[in-house]
Amino acid sequence: MAFDKHFDVVIVGGGAVGSAVAYFLKRVLDFPGSVALVEQDPTFRRAATMLSAASIRQQFSTPENIRASRFGLAFLRGLADEHGPEFDPQLRESGYLILATPEGAPLLASSHRIQIAEGADVALLDREGLANRFAWLSLEAIGAGSLGLSGEGWFDAATLLGALRHGARAAGAVAVTGAVTGIARKGAAIEGVHLANGSALGCGTLVNAAGTAAARIAALAGRTLPVEPRKRTVFVVDCPDGPNSLPLVADPSGVWIRPEGSGYLTGYSPPASEDSAADPSDFDPDHAIFEERLWPALARRIPAFERLKVKSAWVGHYDFNTLDQNAILGPDPEVPNLLYANDFSGHGLQQSPAVGRALAEIVAFGAYRSIDFGAFGFERIAAGRPVIEAAVI
Numbered sequence: 001m002a003f004d005k006h007f008d009v010v011i012v013g014g015g016a017v018g019s020a021v022a023y024f025l026k027r028v029l030d031f032p033g034s035v036a037l038v039e040q041d042p043t044f045r046r047a048a049t050m051l052s053a054a055s056i057r058q059q060f061s062t063p064e065n066i067r068a069s070r071f072g073l074a075f076l077r078g079l080a081d082e083h084g085p086e087f088d089p090q091l092r093e094s095g096y097l098i099l100a101t102p103e104g105a106p107l108l109a110s111s112h113r114i115q116i117a118e119g120a121d122v123a124l125l126d127r128e129g130l131a132n133r134f135a136w137l138s139l140e141a142i143g144a145g146s147l148g149l150s151g152e153g154w155f156d157a158a159t160l161l162g163a164l165r166h167g168a169r170a171a172g173a174v175a176v177t178g179a180v181t182g183i184a185r186k187g188a189a190i191e192g193v194h195l196a197n198g199s200a201l202g203c204g205t206l207v208n209a210a211g212t213a214a215a216r217i218a219a220l221a222g223r224t225l226p227v228e229p230r231k232r233t234v235f236v237v238d239c240p241d242g243p244n245s246l247p248l249v250a251d252p253s254g255v256w257i258r259p260e261g262s263g264y265l266t267g268y269s270p271p272a273s274e275d276s277a278a279d280p281s282d283f284d285p286d287h288a289i290f291e292e293r294l295w296p297a298l299a300r301r302i303p304a305f306e307r308l309k310v311k312s313a314w315v316g317h318y319d320f321n322t323l324d325q326n327a328i329l330g331p332d333p334e335v336p337n338l339l340y341a342n343d344f345s346g347h348g349l350q351q352s353p354a355v356g357r358a359l360a361e362i363v364a365f366g367a368y369r370s371i372d373f374g375a376f377g378f379e380r381i382a383a384g385r386p387v388i389e390a391a392v393i
């Protein structure tokens, strides 16, 4: 078929992940081919990148996730030096405190061993260690905690996205505004994409970086991805007499809280039995969750939070991998010029630099050269072989 233009690489989705692929291809690897970054909504108002809690941790149980976040950390630390002070991502390295019940403590300890082996700066604390460090914390039903001593915290997502997009475009990536509505596939190869405005772009490689729309894009190519949008409400809360210095605290109940400005951000990840696919156009905050889940859990864990007040709330959607909540990365074995950069659940923003670099390596060299993400390949999906991540928030 005839295409209006041809690009060596077309990336669908210009959020942090798609932009990072373009950034690493053009700016870092000096890829000589042409790259188009196709985004349907350049305001990113509904993109997970802009609706996330923008936090970064090293406390995972899968070595690939720890490595990805450690590269993300180095990238964030160097962003202002690389791009100038206007791209300072305001990284606050205040740590994560992940709490476990007595039953969950052995799993926390085994994840900690993996983190230490990967070079992460994380301390495992028993009840006494927790009591000594955190006077504001109630240890009811807590067996242990692990605390990031450096290299974990939060940052400004818009600045990271801005730097990635700016860097990619300055190095020659072409930003195309449009919605991909069709994919031209011939046998085992993608030939190009159709846009809603009637134009068509031919491509040598197609990268799916469409976030919660990843399964829809895969389906246009006749492929199935186990990814669903899962609704998450983030609450902005105030508590004048709350602790004034706090890491991100992740409670075994699924509730988390961290400082933001003079207040806090808090949210809740429900257990699998209460979580289901959501309408990706539903952006109405779920206030009942605050009353029924968040507030009671927060007041139990940090008694000063009994006096919390909600100031505002927003909704975003995880691109949730129903097999194992880990990313799906790299080529489709049946359609090798279709690359996935999808299914990050709640940790895709911090991983975007590492994923961008990894996918750029696949395009430029045909193989991973830095972090080997082979374990996150599509093959495990086809085989129904999950790569379990124990530390999901």
Ligand SMILES: Cc1cc2nc3c(=O)[nH]c(=O)nc-3n(C[C@H](O)[C@H](O)[C@H](O)COP(=O)(O)OP(=O)(O)OC[C@H]3O[C@@H](n4cnc5c(N)ncnc54)[C@H](O)[C@@H]3O)c2cc1C
Binding pocket: 012, 013, 014, 015, 016, 017, 018, 038, 039, 040, 041, 044, 046, 047, 048, 049, 050, 051, 052, 053, 054, 055, 056, 178, 179, 180, 181, 209, 210, 211, 212, 213, 232, 233, 234, 315, 316, 317, 318, 319, 341, 342, 344, 345, 346, 347, 348, 349, 350, 351
């Ligand atoms: C409430 C919440 C809290 C989170 N907290 C964290 C956190 O603390 N730390 C962390 O690391 N991660 C966090 N995440 C996860 C993180 O935000 C995502 O994993 C990450 O932003 C995914 O980036 P992306 O570029 O893949 O997707 P997105 O940012 O969603 O971008 C995808 C883009 O694709 C575009 N698109 C879709 N379909 C088409 C189409 N057909 N044609 C053209 N364009 C299309 C969309 O418009 C969108 O801009 C959180 C997510 C949520 C929802």
